[in-house]
Amino acid sequence: MAMEEVLGRNGINVVLNLSELSRLINSYPPNNFDLQFNFSDLSKIQTALEDLYGPLGGRGVALRSGRASFKYGLREFGPLLGITDLAFRLLPLNEKLSTGLNFFADVFNRFSDQRVRIEETPDRFYWHIECCPVCWGRHADGPVCHLAVGILQEALFWVSGGKHFPVEETHCIAQGELTCTIEIVKKPVE
Numbered sequence: 001m002a003m004e005e006v007l008g009r010n011g012i013n014v015v016l017n018l019s020e021l022s023r024l025i026n027s028y029p030p031n032n033f034d035l036q037f038n039f040s041d042l043s044k045i046q047t048a049l050e051d052l053y054g055p056l057g058g059r060g061v062a063l064r065s066g067r068a069s070f071k072y073g074l075r076e077f078g079p080l081l082g083i084t085d086l087a088f089r090l091l092p093l094n095e096k097l098s099t100g101l102n103f104f105a106d107v108f109n110r111f112s113d114q115r116v117r118i119e120e121t122p123d124r125f126y127w128h129i130e131c132c133p134v135c136w137g138r139h140a141d142g143p144v145c146h147l148a149v150g151i152l153q154e155a156l157f158w159v160s161g162g163k164h165f166p167v168e169e170t171h172c173i174a175q176g177e178l179t180c181t182i183e184i185v186k187k188p189v190e
């Protein structure tokens with residue numbers, strides 16, 4: 001749904017065809033917690049975006065899809081998971097970020113096969129993905145998990161009540177690293 005919002009109905013259909021996932025055209029997976037959507041399919045879609053729009057264009061689409069995914073995810077599952085912006089409003093900024101990141105890591109760890117571990121230093125958070133659906137089975141020269149970066153950008157925007165933070169993938173399993181690591185600078189962009 002998030003990708004359809006970004007690409008339009010025709011665009012998403014072209015991407016699904018190119019990903020050899022034409023069975024999903026007009027038949028998206030249901031919105032539930034069943035583990036029925038393969039990591040390899042998500043990864044194939046990311047590859048198709050780059051094939052179709054070029055590395056830069058594909059990255060842009062993946063980032064925007066990630067941001068839209070967070071919004072859809074929050075709308076669909078936020079109430080069920082018991083998370084609202086009220087919970088964050090009164091916390092100091094660092095607490096907002098820390099509480100939010102830990103909450104979302106927990107959601108991935110509990111409801112998907114993606115494994116996330118958070119590391120914190122005085123000025124940064126590191127979101128380490130140890131089993132990553134976005135680049136599953138891929139080999140690349142640089143980081144390719146732009147979808148995950150987009151999701152985190154929007155999650156941080158939401159928990160902080162409208163601030164933007166530098167978010168960048170610095171290591172990627174597709175490059176032969178052990179984790180896909182996304183670095184988050186705690187100081188918001190002015």
Ligand SMILES: [Zn+2]
Binds near residue numbers: 129136
């Ligand atoms: Zn990855």
